[in-house]
Amino acid sequence: MSLPKKNNINVYRQVGSEPSSKELLERRQELLEKITQHDTYLPDDILHDDLDKGMLEFVKDNFKVISDGEQIPIIPKILTVQRWGEISNNWTFADEDRNIKVPFIAIIRKPDVQPGTNPIVQRTIPERRQFHYSTVKTWDGNQMGANVYKIPQPVPVDISYEVIIVCQKFRDLNRFNKIVLQKFSSRQSYTLVKGHYIPLILDRINDSSPIESLESRRFYLQNYDFTMLGFLIDSEEFEVKPAINRAIMLYEFLDTKNYTKKYENKSIEIITATFTGDGSQTTFNVGESIGELFFVAINGQLQQKDIDYYWMYGTPRITFVTPPIPGATITIVYYAGKSNIFQDSYGRLLFFAVQYYEYDGSSLTFTTDHEIVDVIYVETNGLVEEEINFTFSGNQFTYLIEPIIGSRIGIGYLR
Amino acid sequence: MENKLPITRLSKFFSEDDYNLHIQMGQEYLHGDLNMKLVLYSVDRTTTDTDDVYAETIKSNIKYKPPVEFNAIVKVDEAKNQAYKSGQLRYLEPGNLTFSVYTKHLEDLKIDIQFGDYIGYPDSEKRVRFYNVVNDGKINADNKHHHFGYKPSYRTLICAPVQENEFKGV
Numbered sequence: 160m161s162l163p164k165k166n167n168i169n170v171y172r173q174v175g176s177e178p179s180s181k182e183l184l185e186r187r188q189e190l191l192e193k194i195t196q197h198d199t200y201l202p203d204d205i206l207h208d209d210l211d212k213g214m215l216e217f218v219k220d221n222f223k224v225i226s227d228g229e230q231i232p233i234i235p236k237i238l239t240v241q242r243w244g245e246i247s248n249n250w251t252f253a254d255e256d257r258n259i260k261v262p263f264i265a266i267i268r269k270p271d272v273q274p275g276t277n278p279i280v281q282r283t284i285p286e287r288r289q290f291h292y293s294t295v296k297t298w299d300g301n302q303m304g305a306n307v308y309k310i311p312q313p314v315p316v317d318i319s320y321e322v323i324i325v326c327q328k329f330r331d332l333n334r335f336n337k338i339v340l341q342k343f344s345s346r347q348s349y350t351l352v353k354g355h356y357i358p359l360i361l362d363r364i365n366d367s368s369p370i371e372s373l374e375s376r377r378f379y380l381q382n383y384d385f386t387m388l389g390f391l392i393d394s395e396e397f398e399v400k401p402a403i404n405r406a407i408m409l410y411e412f413l414d415t416k417n418y419t420k421k422y423e424n425k426s427i428e429i430i431t432a433t434f435t436g437d438g439s440q441t442t443f444n445v446g447e448s449i450g451e452l453f454f455v456a457i458n459g460q461l462q463q464k465d466i467d468y469y470w471m472y473g474t475p476r477i478t479f480v481t482p483p484i485p486g487a488t489i490t491i492v493y494y495a496g497k498s499n500i501f502q503d504s505y506g507r508l509l510f511f512a513v514q515y516y517e518y519d520g521s522s523l524t525f526t527t528d529h530e531i532v533d534v535i536y537v538e539t540n541g542l543v544e545e546e547i548n549f550t551f552s553g554n555q556f557t558y559l560i561e562p563i564i565g566s567r568i569g570i571g572y573l574r
Numbered sequence: 575m576e577n578k579l580p581i582t583r584l585s586k587f588f589s590e591d592d593y594n595l596h597i598q599m600g601q602e603y604l605h606g607d608l609n610m611k612l613v614l615y616s617v618d619r620t621t622t623d624t625d626d627v628y629a630e631t632i633k634s635n636i637k638y639k640p641p642v643e644f645n646a647i648v649k650v651d652e653a654k655n656q657a658y659k660s661g662q663l664r665y666l667e668p669g670n671l672t673f674s675v676y677t678k679h680l681e682d683l684k685i686d687i688q689f690g691d692y693i694g695y696p697d698s699e700k701r702v703r704f705y706n707v708v709n710d711g712k713i714n715a716d717n718k719h720h721h722f723g724y725k726p727s728y729r730t731l732i733c734a735p736v737q738e739n740e741f742k743g744v
Contacts, residue, residue: 227632238662255701258665260739267662325658327740329628367659374670374708376734380658 200295201308201397203353207318210389211237211268213352214320217359218266221342222322226262226331231324233264261378262326264335268318275315277358277388287311289398297401305402313390319362322383332379336364339383350387358388429453429535432491436483443489444476450496451511453535453571454543457483459490461541461569490543492535501573503532509573511535518566523558529574530554538569581725588724597678597727604676605645612673613694613702614642614687615744638744641694642685646675648695671695671705671733677714677726692741693733704741705733 215237224231232252252260289309297304324335342348343361350357362384369375432445436457452470455462455477462468468479483489494501501509509532516525531551537544539562550557556570581590604610621637624630651669658665671693680686687693693705711729721727 227634254738256667258667258737259663260737265663267659321659323659323663325663328630330625330630374732374734376667376706376736382659 200293201310201394202292202392204394205313205353205355205390205392207272207316207391209352210316210318210357210387213350213357213389214268214318214359214385214387215266217348217350218264218322221348222264222335222338224264224324224331224334224338226326226328226334231262231264231326231331231335232260234259234266236266237320238265238267239270262324262328262331265323265325267321267323269320271319273317273319275317275388275390277315277317277390287396289396292397294402307400307402309398309400310392311396313392315388315390318387318389320385320387322385323380324383325378325380327378329379332381335381339364352389355390357390360386360388362386428495429533430493430495432493434489434491436485436487436489438485439482441480441482442476442478443491445491445493445495447475447495448473449475449491449493451494451501452477453492453494453511454490454538455492456490456543457487459488459543461538461543511571512574513569513571516568516570518558518562518564518568520564523561525556525558525568525570527554527556527570527572527574531556532573535571535573536569537571540566584722584724588722593721593724593727596721597676600727601645601676601679604647605679608645608647610645610648610673611643612646612648614644614685615639615692615694615704615741616642616685616688617690617692633740638692641744642683644675644679644683644685646673646679648673650695667737668703668735670708670735671703672730673733674728674730676728680729687729687731692736693731694743702743704736704738704743706736706741708732708734 215235219233219235222233234250250259252263254260289311292308292310295306295308297306322339324332326332326335339361343359347358347360350359365382365384366380367382368379369377430445432443434443449470450473452464455464455468455470462479464470466480468477470477477489477491501511503509512527512529514527530553534546534549534551534556537549537556548558548560550559551572556572558568562568616639618637618639622631623635649672651672653666653668655664655666657663673693675687687707687710689707689710691707691710693707694702695705696702709732711731714726714729716726717723719726719728719730
């Protein structure tokens with residue numbers, strides 16, 4: 160008769176028995192993972208493969224059978240017919256014929272996943288309604304707000320697994336059986352899937368040992384049927400909505416990948432900022448005060464201030480009435496000074512002027528009221544022209560490509 | 575001392591000398607011409623420890639007698655593609671090894687092949703496969719194994735393949 164085992168309590172270490180550095184490192188890593196495992200306020204996805212992984216971990220951690228001084232190998236994958244060929248060809252515990260060596264333990268999942276029977280999470284709410292999960296404070300730099308996170312009820316599922324032991328010794332069957340029955344003495348046990356305890360139920364134990372054939376290799380084969388009472392949480396169904404009216408909430412985005420600046424004139428720093436629309440973003444922030452906003456264009460189409468967009472003098476944000484379509488190029492050309500007074504490198508004061516013309520087909524050269532120092536933009540019927548399409552000299556401005564007759568031509572220039 | 579009952583049947587047509595001559599000729603063909611060699615790894619049942627309840631033993635506790643080479647006529651069945659569980663956990667292992675051996679040959683070598691013994695038979699120059707005796711053919715008093723109705727002359731044994739972690743030679 161063996162002696163009763165002493166409880167190995169080492170929570171409080173004796174003075175002088177310092178924990179090894181590896182122990183502390185592992186613990187620190189564990190704490191770090193626990194802290195950082197949730198990157199949002201919302202719960203993590205739990206899908207079929209997460210539940211399968213939970214079952215796999217449960218078997219690997221709990222069903223350790225020692226036979227002939229060695230642990231009976233557990234195939235570290237959930238098996239399907241297709242997978243088996245791959246595993247048996249790659250696994251360490253295969254013989255020269257690439258047959259898996261007996262004994263071994265394998266986990267097979269039945270392909271069909273049934274609606275859940277767990278009474279705690281059985282369906283009670285029809286039509287996948289969203290429910291309040293949490294309210295998270297937000298701060299956009301100017302205003303404090305809140306977002307409401309809503310998720311639907313998780314979907315209960317029952318997944319059936321067979322854990323199979325193939326061995327040649329009756330004692331191995333006994334050992335395995337003892338472990339399973341001890342673990343499931345209260346009918347169910349639990350596996351941890353992304354922080355959730357998922358119940359497992361032992362349904363039945365079957366023996367499928369090939370006893371009818373005497374003239375073949377002999378082995379024991381027993382199936383342990385388990386049902387996992389799991390549930391599915393799909394992040395695709397999560398909903399985040401502002402707690403207050405979105406109309407008065409301003410979002411700022413400063414995505415460096417979409418943000419480019421071009422200095423067109425070193426002395427007065429005319430900057431072109433370019434963004435790409437995503438279909439939902441309405442406010443675009445150039446990251447600095449705009450002293451003079453020359454124009455705003457979407458895909459080259461000039462936008463009208465106070466009609467298509469809003470801009471308050473001195474602020475860095477352009478807010479569109481409707482979000483530009485996904486992939487649209489938003490161009491904002493502005494002067495980044497704190498006022499709208501321009502001074503060139505000689506100290507001369509410059510002024511921004513806009514003049515409009517109607518092309519009547521007679522001449523491609525237009526005369527401005529003042530001498531042109533620099534052209535900021537030229538637009539034809541609201542479309543911004545590329546610089547290669549025009550030239551200027553003195554107070555003469557010349558189109559190189561003829562627009563259609565009747566076109567409205569605008570020129571924004573420094574004088 | 576074993577009781578010996580002389581066999582006198584068919585004595586008008588067939589005698590012990592005739593029988594011995596036939597066996598000698600057969601052995602010459604089998605051992606000389608065919609020369610199929612197998613190796614017997616006989617389990618020493620007196621020194622092998624088994625447990626009291628299931629009569630099982632761990633691999634390291636199985637003791638073997640010295641291996642003995644012998645001749646027999648061999649037939650190996652086709653490999654079978656099978657599964658531990660219907661449609662799953664596939665394995666492909668060689669078919670059974672069936673061989674017939676003259677009883678006189680076993681007597682000359684002073685060996686007996688019993689249920690549970692292991693047989694080695696080379697697949698190729700590089701590989702010997704091992705089989706476990708699942709039918710030792712000790713009861714061979716049937717017409718097939720009888721030599722012209724005089725007396726049984728050979729045994730037919732059936733062996734199932736074993737995996738290398740069960741046995742791979744001593």
